[in-house]
Amino acid sequence: MKKVLSVLVAMVLTLCLCSFASAEGAAYHVGICQLVQHVALDAATQGFQDALKEKLGDAIVFDLQNASGDTNTCSTIMNNFVSNGVNLIMANATPALQAAVASTGDIPILGTSVTDYATALDISDWTGATGINVSGTSDLAPLDQQAAMLHELFPDATKIGLLYCSAEPNSKYQVDVIRGYLEDMGCTCTEYTFADSNDVASVAQNACDGSEVIYIPTDNTAASCTEAIRNVVEPAKIPVIAGEEGLCKGCGVATLSISYYDLGYATGEMAYEVLTGGADVASMAIRFAPNVTKEYNKELCDLLGVVIPEGYTAIE
Amino acid sequence: MISRLFQIPEGFIVNLGALLNALPGAVAQGLIWGIMSIGVYITYKVLDLADLTVDGSMATGGAVCVMLMLNGCNVWLALLCAVIAGMLAGLLTGIFHTQFGIPPILAGILTQLSLYSLNLAIMDFKANQGINVTKYQLIVSQRNVRTFDLSNPIVITLLFLAVLIGILYWFFGTETGCSLRATGANEAMSRAQGINTKKTKILGLMISNGIVALSSAMLAHYQGFVDVNMGRGAIVIGLAAVIISEVLFGKLFRNFALKLLAVAIGAVLYFIVIQIVLWLGLNTNLLKLLSALIVAVFLGIPFWKANLTGKHPHKGGQPHA
Numbered sequence: 001m002k003k004v005l006s007v008l009v010a011m012v013l014t015l016c017l018c019s020f021a022s023a024e025g026a027a028y029h030v031g032i033c034q035l036v037q038h039v040a041l042d043a044a045t046q047g048f049q050d051a052l053k054e055k056l057g058d059a060i061v062f063d064l065q066n067a068s069g070d071t072n073t074c075s076t077i078m079n080n081f082v083s084n085g086v087n088l089i090m091a092n093a094t095p096a097l098q099a100a101v102a103s104t105g106d107i108p109i110l111g112t113s114v115t116d117y118a119t120a121l122d123i124s125d126w127t128g129a130t131g132i133n134v135s136g137t138s139d140l141a142p143l144d145q146q147a148a149m150l151h152e153l154f155p156d157a158t159k160i161g162l163l164y165c166s167a168e169p170n171s172k173y174q175v176d177v178i179r180g181y182l183e184d185m186g187c188t189c190t191e192y193t194f195a196d197s198n199d200v201a202s203v204a205q206n207a208c209d210g211s212e213v214i215y216i217p218t219d220n221t222a223a224s225c226t227e228a229i230r231n232v233v234e235p236a237k238i239p240v241i242a243g244e245e246g247l248c249k250g251c252g253v254a255t256l257s258i259s260y261y262d263l264g265y266a267t268g269e270m271a272y273e274v275l276t277g278g279a280d281v282a283s284m285a286i287r288f289a290p291n292v293t294k295e296y297n298k299e300l301c302d303l304l305g306v307v308i309p310e311g312y313t314a315i316e
Numbered sequence: 317m318i319s320r321l322f323q324i325p326e327g328f329i330v331n332l333g334a335l336l337n338a339l340p341g342a343v344a345q346g347l348i349w350g351i352m353s354i355g356v357y358i359t360y361k362v363l364d365l366a367d368l369t370v371d372g373s374m375a376t377g378g379a380v381c382v383m384l385m386l387n388g389c390n391v392w393l394a395l396l397c398a399v400i401a402g403m404l405a406g407l408l409t410g411i412f413h414t415q416f417g418i419p420p421i422l423a424g425i426l427t428q429l430s431l432y433s434l435n436l437a438i439m440d441f442k443a444n445q446g447i448n449v450t451k452y453q454l455i456v457s458q459r460n461v462r463t464f465d466l467s468n469p470i471v472i473t474l475l476f477l478a479v480l481i482g483i484l485y486w487f488f489g490t491e492t493g494c495s496l497r498a499t500g501a502n503e504a505m506s507r508a509q510g511i512n513t514k515k516t517k518i519l520g521l522m523i524s525n526g527i528v529a530l531s532s533a534m535l536a537h538y539q540g541f542v543d544v545n546m547g548r549g550a551i552v553i554g555l556a557a558v559i560i561s562e563v564l565f566g567k568l569f570r571n572f573a574l575k576l577l578a579v580a581i582g583a584v585l586y587f588i589v590i591q592i593v594l595w596l597g598l599n600t601n602l603l604k605l606l607s608a609l610i611v612a613v614f615l616g617i618p619f620w621k622a623n624l625t626g627k628h629p630h631k632g633g634q635p636h637a
Contacts, residue, residue: 037601065594066601071543072345072535073603075458076587079341080594083462084334095543098446102540103341103458105450122386122446132450166436167544169444195432 027061028088028275031081033100035093036069038224039246040139044112044264045092051268056276067096074099082107088271091136093220094120094170101134108274108281111136112267113260115170115218117286128285135274135284137267139218139258141243141292143174146215146256147181149294150241153254153306154213158187161211161238163204163229165221166193174217174243182215197225204229208236216252218243226250230300239304245295249315253306254296258289266290335595339588340461340470346587347473348456348534349553350580351480353561355527356554357579361562362488363520364500365413368424370528370554372431373405374547377529378536379438382447391453395533401438402529403522405431410518435544446541454537469538476534477580480527485573487523496520528554556611557583563615586611 030052034041045064052060063086067073078099081089089109091097097111097120111117115138118126129135150160160182164171179189190210194203200222207214214233216222222229223246230251233240242252244260266287273279294312301308352374359367377398384394405427412423439445449457456469466472487493498506499516507513528550536542561575561582569578586607593606 066603068601068603070549070604071541071546072539073590075345075539076342076590076594079345079458079461080338080591083337083341094444095541098444098541099458099539101446102449102538103461105459119442120444120446122448122451165443166441167443169442172442 027059028056029061029063029084029086030088030090030271030275031077031084031086032062032064032090033074033077033081033092033096034064034066035071035074035096036220036224037066038220040218040223040244040260041092041113041220043260044139044267045090047261047264047266048090048112048268048271049264051265052271055268055272071095071099075103078103088275090267090271097121097134097136101132105133107133109134109136110267110271110274110281112264113139115140116173119169119173129283130286131282133281135270135281135286137263137270137287137289139244139260139263140174140288141218141256141258143178144181145292146241146243147178147185149254149256150182150213150215151185152309153241154239157212159210159212160187160189161207161214162189162191163207163214163216163222163240164191164193164219165200166195168219168221171217171219171222175215178215178217194221197221197228200225201228201232204232205236208233208238211238214238214240216240216242216247218247223247223250234300234303237304239300239306245315248295248297251300252297253300253304254294254308254312257293257295258291259293262291263289335592337462338591338595340468341458342587342591343584344456344458344461344469344473344538346584347470347477347580348531348538349587350557350583351473351477351534352528352531352550353554353557353579353583354477354480354484354576355524355531356551357558357576358484358524358527359520360555360558362497362500363517363524365420365517365520366424367409367521367524368421368551369405369409369427369431369521369525370424370550371547372428372435373402373525373528374532374535374550375435375542375544376405376431376438376547377402377532378542378546379435379445379544380529381533382445382536382542383438383440385447385452386445391455395455395530398529398533399526402532403526405529406521406523406525407518409525410521413521414514414517432544439542439544443544444541447536449540454540456534456538457540458538473534476530477577480530481573481576484576488572492516492519553583553586556586559615560585560611563618585614589614 032045034045065077074096082104089100089107091100091109091111093113097114100109114120162175164175182189192203192207194200239253240251242248242255245255245257248255274281295315296308296312298314359365380401381394381398384397409423409427412418412426413420456472460467461469495511496516499513503513558579561578565578569575589610590607
C-alpha cells in the first residue's frame with residue numbers, strides 16, 4: 001500500500017513538472033479583478049475586454065474574477081494572478097487596485113473605476129503618474145460642472161443633502177470637493193452617511209427631511225440599491241442629482257454622465273500600449289473619462305415637476 | 317446554465333503547477349487568519365461564549381496600526397497599540413455582558429456595531445486607507461510570499477504563532493488562566509469555588525480580541541490597505557477554522573498548545589479550499605457558495621465515516637480545554 005502511494009505521489013509530482021514546462025502559446029494573459037457586481041463596473045470591464053479583443057483578436061486571453069464585494073477575496077484573486085504569471089492585471093475599483101499593488105511590484109497593473117490614485121495608493125507629491133507599476137483611468141467626473149448643473153436646475157435651492165456610503169473613500173473624496181463648490185454658490189450642505197444597504201432607507205429619509213435637493217456621488221453601494229432610495233425620495237418629492245448614469249436611471253433626476261464603458265475602453269487601449277508597445281506603466285499618466293454628457297431621467301422629472309432646459313439628453 | 321457555471325478561461329491550461337504556485341499565498345493568508353482563529357478559539361471553546369465582536373475588532377487592529385504608522389510611529393509600537401485597541405473592544409463587550417446583563421451574542425453584536433463608527437473615526441472618516449509597502453517598514457507583505465528568506469510572510473507569521481502559542485500555553489497554566497478555563501467549563505461551580513466569573517469573562521474577551529486585533533494589523537500589512545469592512549464575515553472564517561481543526565485533529569492532539577496549532581492549520585485549510593475553488597475556474601460569482609459546500613463536505617466526512625463503521629463519536633462530556 002505504501003509503495004503504491006509513493007509511486008502515485010511521484011507520478012503526480014512529475015506531472016506538475018511537465019505542466020510547468022508546457023508552452024502556453026503566444027497569447028497575452030490578462031487577469032481582471034472586479035470588486036463587486038454592478039452595472040457601472042460591469043460596463044467598465046466589458047469596455048476593457050472589447051478594446052483588447054478588437055486590437056489583439058485571439059492573441060488575448062482573459063481571466064475574469066469577481067470578489068463579490070469581499071475585499072479579502074481580492075488578495076486571494078491577486079495571488080492567483082501572480083502565481084499564474086499573467087502579463088497584465090486590470091483592477092476594477094479601489095480595493096482591487098490596492099490588493100494588486102500589495103501582491104506584485106513587477107506585473108503592470110491598470111486600474112479603472114478608481115476616483116483618486118494618490119489617496120488609494122498613499123502617494124505624496126502627485127505628478128499625474130504613479131511612478132510604480134500602476135496606471136489606469138479615473139472615473140472622477142468634473143465636480144465643478146456637476147455643482148453648476150445642480151444650480152442650473154434648482155437655482156433657488158439652498159439646503160443640499162450629500163448622501164453617500166461611509167465605507168467608500170471615493171464617495172467621501174467627491175463629497176468633500178463638491179461641498180466646496182456648492183458652498184461657494186451660497187448653499188448649505190449637510191452630509192448624510194449610511195453604513196451599508198441596510199440603513200440606506202432610514203438615512204435617505206433623514207436626508208429628505210433636511211434638504212431641498214440631494215446629491216449622490218459615484219457610490220458603489222448607492223448604485224446597488226437605487227430602488228430603495230427611489231422609494232424614499234419619490235414620495236418625499238425631493239430631486240436627486242446623481243454622480244453617474246446608473247444611479248440617475250434608478251433614482252435621480254439628472255446627471256453629468258461619464259460612460260463607464262468608454263472608461264473601460266480607454267483602459268483597454270492603455271493595456272494594448274503596455275502589452276505590445278512596451279509603454280512604461282510607471283510614467284503613463286492617469287487618464288480620465290473622454291467625454292461627459294448632461295442627461296436627465298424623463299420619468300422622474302415629470303413626476304417631480306422638474307423643468308429640464310436645453311442641452312440635456314434623456315436616458316432611455 | 318451549466319456552461320455559465322464552468323467558465324474555464326479559454327486558453328488557461330488547468331494545470332497542477334499553477335495551483336502549487338498559488339499555495340504559498342493561500343498558506344500565508346491562512347496563517348494570518350489562523351492567529352485570528354486562535355482568538356476565536358479562546359472565547360468559543362475555552363470560555364464557551366459566542367463572541368461576535370471579532371467582525372469589528374478585525375478592522376480595529378488594522379486601523380489603529382496603519383493610522384499610527386502613517387503618522388510616523390514605529391511599527392512595533394503601532395502593533396502593540398493595535399493589540400491594546402483590540403483589548404479595549406473586548407472590554408466593551410465584557411462590560412455590556414457583565415454589567416448591563418446583555419446576553420453574550422447580543423453584547424458582541426452591539427460592540428461590533430459601535431466599532432464600525434469607531435473604526436471609521438480612527439481612520440479619519442475615510443473608509444479605506446492604503447499603506448505603501450515601499451515607503452513603510454511593513455512586517456509582512458503579499459509581495460514576498462514566494463521568496464525563500466526571512467521576509468517571507470509564512471516564516472514571520474509562523475514565528476508570531478509560535479510566540480503566541482507559547483505565551484497562551486503558559487498563561488492558561490497560571491492560576492488566572494485556570495480560573496478562565498473553569499469559568500468556561502462550569503460557571504456555576506466556578507462561582508461556588510470563589511472565582512469572580514465576571515472578571516474572568518471580561519479578561520477572556522479582552523485577550524481574545526487583542527489577539528484578533530494583532531491578526532488584523534498583520535492582515536492590513538499583508539494586503540497593503542485597511543478597509544472599514546475588512547472584518548465582515550470574520551467570525552465565519554474563525555469558527556470554520558476552529559471546527560475544522562476540531563473535526564480533523566480533535567482525537568490526535570490532546571495537548572493545548574497543539575490544539576491551538578491545529579486551529580491555525582484549520583484556517584490554512586480553509587484558504588486552500590478557496591484557492592482551489594478559484595483555480596478550478598468556476599464562475600466566481602458562486603465562490604462563496606462553493607467554498608461553503610466544500611467546507612461542509614470536509615466536516616461531514618468524519619460523521620459519515622463514523623456512521624458507516626458503526627463507531628459513533630462520543631456524545632456528551634465534550635472535553636473542555
